[in-house]
Amino acid sequence: MSGRRLVIGIGNAYRGDDAVGLAVAKRVRGAVPEDVVVLECEQEPTRLVDAWDGAGVAVVVDACAGDEAPGTVHRFDAGEGPLPARVFRSSTHAFGVGDAVELSRALGRLPARLVVYGVAGASFAGGAALSAPVETAVDGVVEAIVRDLGEDARA
């Protein structure tokens, strides 16, 4: 795999399971080679269009709301088509990760490979910590990301 390698965790640190992307990013940082750029994004997602532009591989992790059991992990290859609205139907403000993917596609700015993980949350209440099932899911997502990047964990 050539080109820049990038992992982006998205979320709000103070909104319960919404922070799962940030938690994954923190843990990924210690598990991947130093040339992999790891970003924690607590912001609206249009910035992703620039962040992953030109990357060889980018992996994005975000929380999602849905009918699945909390902690359920979805994995999508964004190169294959739009992210399913049923999983990423809600977002911070009007622009979600799914919109950022499609905006990049429309502008010809998708990275060579873009993998998106969605972790189903239980609670997005203000001030709450990660719920137990979501906390339990974090390590599995980290391991999967390490595999996506084609690298073995250093540890």
Next chain:
Amino acid sequence: MAERRTIRTDYLARVEGEGAMTVRLADGTVEHVELQIFEPPRFFEAMLRGRSFREAPDITARICGICPVAYQVSSLNAMEDVCKAEIPEPIRQLRRLLYCGEWIESHTLHVYMLHAPDFLGYHGAVELAQDAPTIVERGLALKRTGNDLMSVVGGREIHPINVRVGGFYKAPSRRALRALRDPLERALEAALETVRWTAGFDFPEHEVTGELVALGTPQAYAIENGRVTSDRGLDLAPAEYDEHFVEEHVERSNALHSRRASGETYLCGPLARYSLQADRLSPVTREAAREAGLEEACRNPFKSIVVRSLEIVYACDEALRLIDDYEEPDEPAVAVEPRAGVGYGVSEAPRGLLYHRYELSEDGTILDAKIVPPTSQNQLAIEDDLRGVVGRNTTLPDEELRGLCEQTIRNYDPCISCATHFLTLDVERA
């Protein structure tokens, strides 16, 4: 046979301002309008109790992913008010510069990605990008300049980590700021093109009737602080806000609505700011306003997209001025010691007036917090607009009427704009 139509949004989880909307028509008359907002500040007010006054800027920044600087600055103003801290001018100017970055970033996001598609007949920015990639790229580049400015001054473009009570952890170097001059010059050009672009849109007829409320300062277009002023003669210190504005709990909506203490509806945001202070904009901004055909006051909420674009011009121009005038402060912050008492802070978030009030104990522990965001202040104004706009367009087919309702809500760039993408419309025939 009575025809009853209901237009409503579904409740959505995991958005920073969760919301829903219902408009009900009976026999072609607007019977009921309801905007529901479940406001995150309520959670945060509770979370702040018991925390140190120094933590408030970082905690409140998490209320909104689009306007963290607004929350930080209003909380700083309040904390420095209660602690009677004198903030040196260079630090105040640096805060204004940081805030300019947020205005550029937030306004550009709204103008290009959320609001312009309404005027051009697109479902959203993705479809606009498919047809007009150059225009969308211009918006993204403009927004990036705002992000870069926030990064250099704030340490990180969203939730700036360099901000503290009393000032900054580290003041940027003159050199780092001067490196932003060229991008800001290009951004200024892009912003002027944005004004020309939006000024050419078609604007539905509508005028707001409520009182226009915005911060005012004698010297410049108010952003990071000021007195609370209105087009009906209000001129208050932030500490007087609670005497003149009340929040009332509305059972049906699970949210607090703001009104003037007299019971009247008011609104804040770009229209109010522009109408109260157009004469304090920079010459290049005023010239752009003249070219766009705007008078010195604007009451058509659909034209807020033009006013927002003008404010992007102003924020770029003002950022250039602040960078040119910048002298590194001797110290990045002044020492602030806690005091027992109540402090009040205001600033102009991109969406409008943001009011914070805190009560501190002697050791700086937060005993009580009150945060009034612009969206809850504008809620009644939005409902008034929906009533007026729907009332004038009852013959429109469902799909068009829903689009017009969404556009009407988005005029205010509320933190619930996400929800308005998911409007559902049911037609019931009795």
